[in-house]
Amino acid sequence: MFDPSRPPAADLAMLHSFRHPACLHDGAYDVVAANSAFRQMFPGTGPGANLLTAILLEPMARIRLGDWHTEAQHMVTTFRESSAEVRPERREEILTMCRRLPEWDQLWENTVTPDSVVERTLRMLEPETRREQHMYIQNFRFQYPVRPWWLLAIVPID
Template identity: 40%
Template sequence: MAESTALSVYLRERRLAAGLARAELATRTQLAPLLISQIESGALVPNPAMLQRLFDSLDVPLWYRKHILVRGLPAVEPGSAPSTPSAEDLADLSSLTHPACLARFPTMDMLAANSDYQRLFPGLGAGVNMLEWMFLNPAAKKVYLDWTTEAQLLVHAFRMLSPLAPTPRVTAITDSCGQSPDWDPIWTSEVRPQDIARRHLRLRERSTGLERRMMLRIYDPAFPNRPWWLYRLIPVR
């Protein structure tokens, strides 16, 4: 019996979320229904052309596709990556002269944050979940001048990529965030392309009350390989 991969599970969950039967997806992608079944069971790893058709037909945004493939296919690197940042990783993070943090995606669990980041986002540090902080910590709406837009973008990423994460963790996050009256309306909302392509974040500095514009940059460590993302905010001069 074929063993499901994270990619096969992801594609099946995206199809179900879209309300499509296998036959309907087969028609959209012009792939045989048997191929769809084999891909979803893990018996067949789709080639690039198949993936393109599947992602397009399931409306998977371009900016998520690389991460889906990295997380969804069996690792080719020898050995396993560490689950928590090492002393060297933390020294690297601390050396950055602007707000930065390390976080797991798609669950958005924080692993570490430098002092600049923690000053800008009070209460958001190692062991805290970004989504829970955004919806349950009153400081979030004070820091983000465009809170609704930023919350929509976080939730959209979580919703699109959550099939790649352990189900119990996804359930725990959604149950926790569901305590907020803002959660359900934002969960069911759609993001606008112009918001995704935004150049700056507008933040309010707690110590001065002044507005700060920051450029968002997200990096996926390649060497050494790490199972988290580096999230950086670069001040706009």
């Protein structure tokens, strides 16, 4: 068995082969590894960062994400439904941070039905120019060999 906090070389090679933003994250949305395109698009979200708290609490996320509320709702719904796999103390730590958000109760109690989402897109805005870039966003789970993390990949549509 390998150390789940340290991806094997093959997983890192696969991650870094993507020219578009990609990262490996666990069920708590803690980043295990990120490629340079991901770190450039989302500064501060390298290994050890939490994607959920970054989207919800980092002010720049509201500027970069063209539809912050929709993306926040997707993340919260997914976290709520998959957090049974997360260590209880880590889950509570993340929830405690997220509760600082004024919209938290609304986001936590609402839900997005994953089956209704055929293709997920993201609208990113350049902070300086406000130029829009539409992107596909996919979250892949490793089936074989099984891994304790997911691959999040973001690919431009345009």
